């Protein structure tokens with residue numbers, strides 16, 4: 001298939017001093033050379049070398065920007081095509097102008113994800129690695145970037161390859177049994193088949209267990225802070241962010257600041273959600289009812305409920321307490337520096353298993369304990385990212401679940417005495433589902449759909 005030459009700005013526009021334009025395809029070098037003036041023609045330079053020069057509009061012989069140009073000839077490039085990268089220095093206008101010139105002189109604007117798609121189609125990376133590139137671009141925390149990186153380096157791919165090979169071995173044995181029943185060299189007895197399938201099922205289960213953590217690292221723990229007005233929600237937000245971004249006021253119900261932030265609590269990425277309204281929970285329960293409040297909370301991974309140590313419990317508190325019991329939550333009794341008027345016995349009775357922390361946010365007391373509780377709640381404190389293969393991509397999780405279901409079907413089949421050639425089909429399904437994770441046997445449509453989610457220029 002004939003491919004054309006594509007170009008796009010591959011760094012975030014308007015950030016930092018340098019912008020990079022990437023060109024890939026059979027005409028990458030000649031196209032760049034048409035608008036480049038330097039010591040040598042780019043067509044004459046060795047591969048993987050960097051050259052200083054200027055971008056010039058040939059129509060007017062007018063310099064556009066001072067640049068460094070990197071020439072990389074195939075196959076040792078990201079796309080396995082000829083690649084030229086132009087580092088521009090002059091800000092947004094010259095970069096846009098340079099890109100326009102390239103488009104005028106033989107390149108086409110790349111679609112989102114098209115570079116990565118070419119890398120995939122040319123066998124440079126597999127699909128899970130390509131998706132990792134996408135996750136990497138979106139990664140919001142350091143941990144998320146690490147997960148995406150290790151996937152990019154092929155950890156998940158290797159594990160999937162190994163599991164697929166195991167399945168293939170079983171299938172090979174089965175084929176011998178089914179097609180040549182008289183061939184008794186290495187009979188795959190039902191018992192052995194069951195053991196092997198059980199092993200694969202356990203590996204898939206373990207992989208899925210990491211999915212939740214993978215999601216957490218990628219997106220952060222979605223955290224909602226609830227409590228009556230003036231109980232200290234903004235103060236808690238401040239304590240967690242260590243920045244005074246939220247407005248703290250003396251007047252009840254006046255917290256109207258925009259708050260949606262990522263904070264790193266001992267390596268745990270908290271995504272503090274802006275739940276305008278829910279944060280003023282007293283009226284919200286009256287206004288929209290407990291049912292709707294549930295929906296608002298349902299998007300949260302973690303709920304932090306604040307109570308006031310210096311005031312008696314009121315019905316609004318009790319409503320909130322019964323609400324948060326359904327979620328992973330921590331109850332924080334704040335303002336312990338003031339005389340106690342809350343009935344702690346009643347609180348304990350109402351919260352059941354939910355951990356309770358006492359704080360004085362004003363005196364900066366109890367925050368350590370809150371962080372301890374967070375760590376133990378999510379059992380992430382000791383997790384070494386480098387040691388685990390994480391699945392964090394929704395499509396992967398779905399496919400691995402499907403594979404696991406097929407393998408369980410195999411085991412159920414054997415236990416029910418189903419003929420071996422019947423269970424063979426389920427094994428093949430598992431093999432195919434896993435193949436889809438790494439992009440073997442996926443349809444053209446799916447590939448397009450996946451790559452279209454990329455940012456431009458990747």
Ligand code: GDP
Nearest residue numbers: 229230231232233234235248249335360361362
């Ligand atoms: P919100 O309405 O729930 O967001 O509450 P704020 O964080 O705005 O706090 C309301 C008021 O309570 C402010 O004047 C805070 O300074 C004060 N406050 C917050 N935490 C404490 C605390 O631990 N002790 C005392 N005495 N006051 C606090």
Ligand code: ZN
Nearest residue numbers: 012137455456
């Ligand atoms: Zn982007």
